Amino acid sequence: MANYIWQNGKLVPFEQATTHVMSHALHYGTGVFEGIRAYELANGETAVLALPEHIDRMFISSDPLAMTIPYSKEEVCKAVVETVKANQLKSCYIRPLAYYGLPPTKVRVRPDPKTPVEVIVYSYDMGDYLPDVALDVKISDFIRLHPQSTAVGAKICGHYVNSLQALLQISGTKYNELIMLDYEGYVSEGSSDNVFVVKDGVIYTPELGTILTGITRKIVIGLAQDLGYKVVETKIKPEELYSADEVFFTGTAVEVRAAGTINDQTIGDGKEGKITHHLKTEYLKICRGQNPKYNHYLTVVK
Ligand SMILES: Cc1ncc(COP(=O)(O)O)c(C=O)c1O
Numbered sequence: 001m002a003n004y005i006w007q008n009g010k011l012v013p014f015e016q017a018t019t020h021v022m023s024h025a026l027h028y029g030t031g032v033f034e035g036i037r038a039y040e041l042a043n044g045e046t047a048v049l050a051l052p053e054h055i056d057r058m059f060i061s062s063d064p065l066a067m068t069i070p071y072s073k074e075e076v077c078k079a080v081v082e083t084v085k086a087n088q089l090k091s092c093y094i095r096p097l098a099y100y101g102l103p104p105t106k107v108r109v110r111p112d113p114k115t116p117v118e119v120i121v122y123s124y125d126m127g128d129y130l131p132d133v134a135l136d137v138k139i140s141d142f143i144r145l146h147p148q149s150t151a152v153g154a155k156i157c158g159h160y161v162n163s164l165q166a167l168l169q170i171s172g173t174k175y176n177e178l179i180m181l182d183y184e185g186y187v188s189e190g191s192s193d194n195v196f197v198v199k200d201g202v203i204y205t206p207e208l209g210t211i212l213t214g215i216t217r218k219i220v221i222g223l224a225q226d227l228g229y230k231v232v233e234t235k236i237k238p239e240e241l242y243s244a245d246e247v248f249f250t251g252t253a254v255e256v257r258a259a260g261t262i263n264d265q266t267i268g269d270g271k272e273g274k275i276t277h278h279l280k281t282e283y284l285k286i287c288r289g290q291n292p293k294y295n296h297y298l299t300v301v302k
Pocket residue numbers: 035163189190191192193194211212213214215216217250251252253
């Protein structure tokens with residue numbers, strides 16, 4: 001349990017980090033957030049993975065909501081580090097959130113320009129988000145948000161009603177994760193992760209446009225290319241999942257996870273494939289500071 005939350009410029013005890021019931025975001029989903037991980041390094045220090053990249057995305061996500069985050073990116077990065085430090089966490093998940101708070105006037109979808117933008121940073125010891133096994137995956141009946149309905153590349157709170165409904169559909173079943181198709185029927189992404197497909201040694205992943213601009217996706221694409229794999233960003237048909245040698249997910253929370261089955265059809269031999277295993281191992285080395293080439297992704301908590 002986290003003891004402190006950074007709220008609007010200062011660390012406050014967890015119980016005191018409250019907000020007003022008439023906060024705009026509570027009514028309309030008008031917040032933007034990030035999911036970040038910090039890892040314990042071999043030398044016992046803690047480092048936040050891809051911190052500037054996440055905070056950059058948070059600011060980009062705020063644009064479609066015409067939201068001005070009242071801190072600089074550097075200040076929010078500093079707030080993340082302070083929060084991890086204050087909670088004395090060796091490794092953890094970190095949740096920065098910026099949202100429209102209590103409007104000075106009436107209830108309106110378009111927030112009064114004087115509506116404050118509140119910022120918080122929470123952190124806790126998450127552990128594994130999904131079990132470390134080859135996952136049973138369902139192709140969801142829910143499609144991913146239409147790119148002409150909202151800025152799908154942004155991490156906006158309200159978008160997650162789509163993920164939640166898809167997740168509720170598999171809750172209580174054997175499925176651990178789902179894949180949503182886009183409005184044209186192509187593979188888009190999971191509930192909180194991006195999708196990769198391996199066929200004949202080549203790695204394919206859905207192109208940007210109907211998916212979140214995943215930071216783990218970007219790190220894994222770069223890593224795979226550095227390791228000599230060919231990576232192709234393209235449209236992927238659901239049938240191509242079934243005939244793939246391997247399918248895997250990437251995300252800050254899930255890290256790298258293999259799909260064992262999709263809609264009950266076995267992928268490869270149903271276990272974590274060779275390339276997935278290779279990328280997962282190398283990705284975790286980056287997270288733990290065991291590959292100096294990628295240390296630029298690490299912000300040490302001091
Ligand atoms: C819908 C969705 N897609 C993909 C991802 C993976 O993004 P990242 O690698 O930046 O965590 C996430 C997690 O943030 C997500 O919620």
